[in-house]
Amino acid sequence: MSIIIAILQAILQAIAYIIPISESGHSAIYHDFAGKADGSIAVITGVVHIGIALGILLALYKTFLKMGREFFTSGSDIIKKQFSYQNASKARQFMLMTLLAFAPMLLWLIPMGKHGFLLDVLRRTGYNDTLLDEGIFIAITGALLFFAAQQIAAGKNRTFVTFAAAGVAAVFMLVLVPVSGLSVIGGVFAILVLFGVSTNLSYKYAMVVSVPTLIGMGIFDLTAATYKASVVQIIVALLFSIAVTFICVRVLKWVIKKQYLKFIALYDLGVGAIVAVIGIVQLIVR
Numbered sequence: 509m510s511i512i513i514a515i516l517q518a519i520l521q522a523i524a525y526i527i528p529i530s531e532s533g534h535s536a537i538y539h540d541f542a543g544k545a546d547g548s549i550a551v552i553t554g555v556v557h558i559g560i561a562l563g564i565l566l567a568l569y570k571t572f573l574k575m576g577r578e579f580f581t582s583g584s585d586i587i588k589k590q591f592s593y594q595n596a597s598k599a600r601q602f603m604l605m606t607l608l609a610f611a612p613m614l615l616w617l618i619p620m621g622k623h624g625f626l627l628d629v630l631r632r633t634g635y636n637d638t639l640l641d642e643g644i645f646i647a648i649t650g651a652l653l654f655f656a657a658q659q660i661a662a663g664k665n666r667t668f669v670t671f672a673a674a675g676v677a678a679v680f681m682l683v684l685v686p687v688s689g690l691s692v693i694g695g696v697f698a699i700l701v702l703f704g705v706s707t708n709l710s711y712k713y714a715m716v717v718s719v720p721t722l723i724g725m726g727i728f729d730l731t732a733a734t735y736k737a738s739v740v741q742i743i744v745a746l747l748f749s750i751a752v753t754f755i756c757v758r759v760l761k762w763v764i765k766k767q768y769l770k771f772i773a774l775y776d777l778g779v780g781a782i783v784a785v786i787g788i789v790q791l792i793v794r
Contacts (some may be wrong), residue, residue: 514552514741518748521556522563525722526756527763528653528694529776533646536688537783540639551737554729556749561722563753564715571712572719578603598668602709605674609696609717612678616686630686637794640787645689647780652698653773661767665706669713673703677713685721689780692718693760694772711764715757 524531565572578600585591593601616627623629659665677699684695693714700710737745763769 511741511744514737514745515748517550517552518556518559518745519752521553522560522749522752523756525560525691525718526564526693526753526760528649528691528697528760528772529779530646530649530689530691530694532687533642533649533689533691533783536642537639548734549729549732550735551730551733552735552741552745554726554733555737555742555745557722557726557729559746559749560753561719561726562746563750564719564722564757566750567754567757568712568715571716574599575603575606575716602669602713605669605671606713606716608671608674609678609681610720612682613685615682627686630683631688638787638790639783640791642689643780643782643784643787645687645780646776646783649689649691649694650773650776650778650780652702653694653769653776656698656701657767657770657773659701659704660707660764660769665701665704665710667704667706669700669705669709670703673700673705674713676703677717681717681721685725692721694776707764711761 520534521531523529524534578597582591582596582600582603593604596604616625616630618626620626620629623632677696680695680699681692684690684692696717697710697714700713701707705713763772
């Protein structure tokens, strides 16, 4: 893999993940047309996932510093038996709601017989010799974003992150992370918005839960990688993914503020429809 390709992969992965057009879906499309839809993973993919996580951390460092402080003080209060959710600050409640997002992920370890675990079954949506499901899931992402854009335009999003909203988002995370064609940031953001959570909190929540998710994905990719990379390629990909992510995090916030999210939704709907049609043709031909 050349340095130029490593740079392009870092840029495109970062854009497709942060701007919710589904990184996994576009990756599956590329690999399908390139004849590489066999589930093989490159080291650069894992490096870029970690780079995206670092880019989000840098872009929202004040939020993460506040959450880190609340995390450790919460632990101290629990030990001292002084912990109370009802009397906790909004920052602490927000932190606790983000932790809730990861609880259902234990269900990924449900055994599915010869198919492995539930996580393995869900991940195979990207390597099944057809783009039909990718098209459907990209379109679903677009539909969620479209309805969220409508909700934002109505000006009804004023509530804090509730247990119901965080719980539904947590359940959806089970499929948002591994299923090819869905977007973690787009899906989580849209779900919270549709529950009436304020736009700013929905945006921050989606970004925050993405960081540990991306780090986990990156570690998995690095351990399972079959395509290696040089030290220079790794460093370049890491730096570019951090920089592009930093910019994209700010761009997405601006897009949401200006109520341009509907254009991203229309892109997802259009691409999803085209890819689904291609998938149908693939099934007929094969």
